[in-house]
Amino acid sequence: MSPVILSAAGVALVLDDSGPGLPRVRHFGAGLGPAAGPGLLPVLAAPSPPLLPAQGDAWYGRPGLSGVRDGEHWPVRWSLDGIDVSAEPGSGGSVTVTASDPEAGLRLVSELRMDGGGLVRLRHTVTNAAASPYRVAGLMCVLPVPERAGELLDFTGRWALEKVPQRREFGQGVWSRENRRGRTGHDATGLLVAGTGGFGFRSGEVWAVHAGWSGDHVHYAERVAEGVALLGAGELLEPGEVVLAEGESYRTPWVFFAWSGGGLDDASARLHGHLRARPLPVRPVTLNNWEATYFDHGLPRLLELAGKAAAAGIERFVLDDGWFRHRRHDRAGLGDWYVDEGVWPDGLRPLADRVRELGMQFGLWFEPEMVNPDSDLARAHPDWILGHAERMPPPHRHQQVLDLARPEVYAYLLERLDALVGEYALDYIKWDHNRDIAEPVHDGVPGVRAQTLAAYRLLDELRERHPRLEIESCSSGGARIDYGVLARTDRVWTSDSNDALDRQSIQRWTGLLVPPERLGCHVGAPRDHCTGRVLPLAFRAATALFGHMGVEWDLTAASQEELDELATWIALHKRLRPVLHAGRVVRADHPDPSALLHGVVLPERAVYAYVQLSSRTAITPGPLRLPGLDPEAVYEVRLAGPAPERTALPEWAATPDGGPVRLSGAVLGELGLPAPALRPATALVVELERV
Numbered sequence: 001m002s003p004v005i006l007s008a009a010g011v012a013l014v015l016d017d018s019g020p021g022l023p024r025v026r027h028f029g030a031g032l033g034p035a036a037g038p039g040l041l042p043v044l045a046a047p048s049p050p051l052l053p054a055q056g057d058a059w060y061g062r063p064g065l066s067g068v069r070d071g072e073h074w075p076v077r078w079s080l081d082g083i084d085v086s087a088e089p090g091s092g093g094s095v096t097v098t099a100s101d102p103e104a105g106l107r108l109v110s111e112l113r114m115d116g117g118g119l120v121r122l123r124h125t126v127t128n129a130a131a132s133p134y135r136v137a138g139l140m141c142v143l144p145v146p147e148r149a150g151e152l153l154d155f156t157g158r159w160a161l162e163k164v165p166q167r168r169e170f171g172q173g174v175w176s177r178e179n180r181r182g183r184t185g186h187d188a189t190g191l192l193v194a195g196t197g198g199f200g201f202r203s204g205e206v207w208a209v210h211a212g213w214s215g216d217h218v219h220y221a222e223r224v225a226e227g228v229a230l231l232g233a234g235e236l237l238e239p240g241e242v243v244l245a246e247g248e249s250y251r252t253p254w255v256f257f258a259w260s261g262g263g264l265d266d267a268s269a270r271l272h273g274h275l276r277a278r279p280l281p282v283r284p285v286t287l288n289n290w291e292a293t294y295f296d297h298g299l300p301r302l303l304e305l306a307g308k309a310a311a312a313g314i315e316r317f318v319l320d321d322g323w324f325r326h327r328r329h330d331r332a333g334l335g336d337w338y339v340d341e342g343v344w345p346d347g348l349r350p351l352a353d354r355v356r357e358l359g360m361q362f363g364l365w366f367e368p369e370m371v372n373p374d375s376d377l378a379r380a381h382p383d384w385i386l387g388h389a390e391r392m393p394p395p396h397r398h399q400q401v402l403d404l405a406r407p408e409v410y411a412y413l414l415e416r417l418d419a420l421v422g423e424y425a426l427d428y429i430k431w432d433h434n435r436d437i438a439e440p441v442h443d444g445v446p447g448v449r450a451q452t453l454a455a456y457r458l459l460d461e462l463r464e465r466h467p468r469l470e471i472e473s474c475s476s477g478g479a480r481i482d483y484g485v486l487a488r489t490d491r492v493w494t495s496d497s498n499d500a501l502d503r504q505s506i507q508r509w510t511g512l513l514v515p516p517e518r519l520g521c522h523v524g525a526p527r528d529h530c531t532g533r534v535l536p537l538a539f540r541a542a543t544a545l546f547g548h549m550g551v552e553w554d555l556t557a558a559s560q561e562e563l564d565e566l567a568t569w570i571a572l573h574k575r576l577r578p579v580l581h582a583g584r585v586v587r588a589d590h591p592d593p594s595a596l597l598h599g600v601v602l603p604e605r606a607v608y609a610y611v612q613l614s615s616r617t618a619i620t621p622g623p624l625r626l627p628g629l630d631p632e633a634v635y636e637v638r639l640a641g642p643a644p645e646r647t648a649l650p651e652w653a654a655t656p657d658g659g660p661v662r663l664s665g666a667v668l669g670e671l672g673l674p675a676p677a678l679r680p681a682t683a684l685v686v687e688l689e690r691v
Helices: 264-276 299-311 349-357 376-380 407-423 448-465 500-510 537-545 560-580 665-670
Strands: 004-008 011-016 024-030 065-069 079-087 093-101 106-114 120-128 134-139 141-145 151-158 161-169 173-179 192-195 206-211 217-223 229-235 242-244 249-251 255-260 286-288 316-319 361-366 428-431 470-473 491-493 519-524 548-552 584-587 595-601 605-612 634-639 661-664 682-690
Touching (some): 004 106, 011 106, 024 141, 120 242, 151 173, 161 500, 206 217, 206 264, 229 255, 264 584, 316 428, 519 537, 537 605, 661 665
Parallel strands (some): 286 316, 361 428, 470 491
Antiparallel strands (some): 151 192, 605 682
């Protein structure tokens, strides 16, 4: 029998369905060319796991399905019932596998998809076909990686410092990243990557996995003595969280797998392609008032801030925390989603109307899933708090979590959100989630799964009622960034830190998973409110330029010189936005650890940033070798935006009388441009246009 082959964009996945059980994944990696066919299987005869590994398949690692039946226990041994293939060579396709084990009383549907960019996604659905309940303990999605994948990259982090990379050898056993925070988590890996030794952004072969789920989750890499290695991910279930009665099913979230033969950038491009398949309108430059005013919602001050924002070229004004009843600090009011009459006697209309008169959109902050014990809602409905009825969960940030899976809680939140979006014709919601979920109990069982699904339903229903509404996923910064929430939101708040030095790293690594147009990147105040570090405006703006740009700074306290400079950077962002928000993200493996070089490339245009993070060791910096360009094309090269202060520019950046320098992509990529000697916390933005 011929193997099943899905292929697209230089990627191939080979399924062998010749055995008695589930198909085995014989290859996931580089494309195999048009001659791959019936003669392929003998070549791919090395040990490989089936789509859902079990001991009955001679797999002694972590099982794909773990669970127990109330009554007699049967180990699962799947029999293949059918396989449906829809694929065109070179354009991806889909495979749906159905299987069953009558003795174990289970049925299985496995769905595997490859899109036109070569990104693979996989999910399983298990159904209880017997009379006694079946308790699902775990259902994982896995794909194999070859022996040469000897190194692992994953990420950790904390509040205001997300996506910190860490690397290690891919040895024997399991490396498991497990999250039990009830949300994606500041320390969540996001991507788990296996690769050939020393892989970088532009070199090496890599395989990556991401679970598209916003609740508890697991990502893991495993290598067993039999010579098989794999990457896996899925939802992390607590005991008793999923109990299937006869005929009931459990479906995993989609788990995404990316392969690249050219380093992390190629894998990142495949992932970005998935999100970019859902197009977005032009991303308006956004002002959020939080770090400008905090809980001070005096209308004259906000109107002045709105006027300064509009004059600088800002296109959207978002009113953050503090507009609803009793919310004069962070210890009260969450859950009371009514405009505070004492602060806003005429409602939000005077601000919203003026914002729109100034030509800006209007948005509002919510934290729907949370409640302060000091609130009208908590006093009236203490039973609505997610937890055991006899014991309150540990507090954090003076907050508790509302049990969204209770119909009356869901109905209340939907009514309040729908009413406020409708009353003020909101263009935008910043949807926050500011604490980990501790001791989640819903109807006497673990409640994270039910909570996550209810939050998804709430987002989906609100968007269905208001199709033009845009929603940002914020979770005390970057603690809810995943493809589950991004399937129903338009951008993420990358971090609560606007410190541009920290943001360079946070945005760089978060950007592996999320393209720039969905990454909220704001110009903060001169002194950052998280780190206390003072940084120049040019560096803060050049950092925010490469994302969904915004401002979080009290512009009423800025000088006219600062406002003029900010307006220049905003105008530059708008001019470059068609490139920044559509191009392929590239990151150089720059040899100087004190500097970064990254960019965004389209066939006709490109934008790069050379960033000096700290003092360099060498007196003279090395050349800027610009990745991702067409080597056969010729480009005009020019400086974009204000030049860094007190910097001696090289000849190409000084715009000589003869006009912009013209160089081929081969020269720019191989020899590069002479680099200026930048001071720490300085950036140079370079623009290229194909001649």
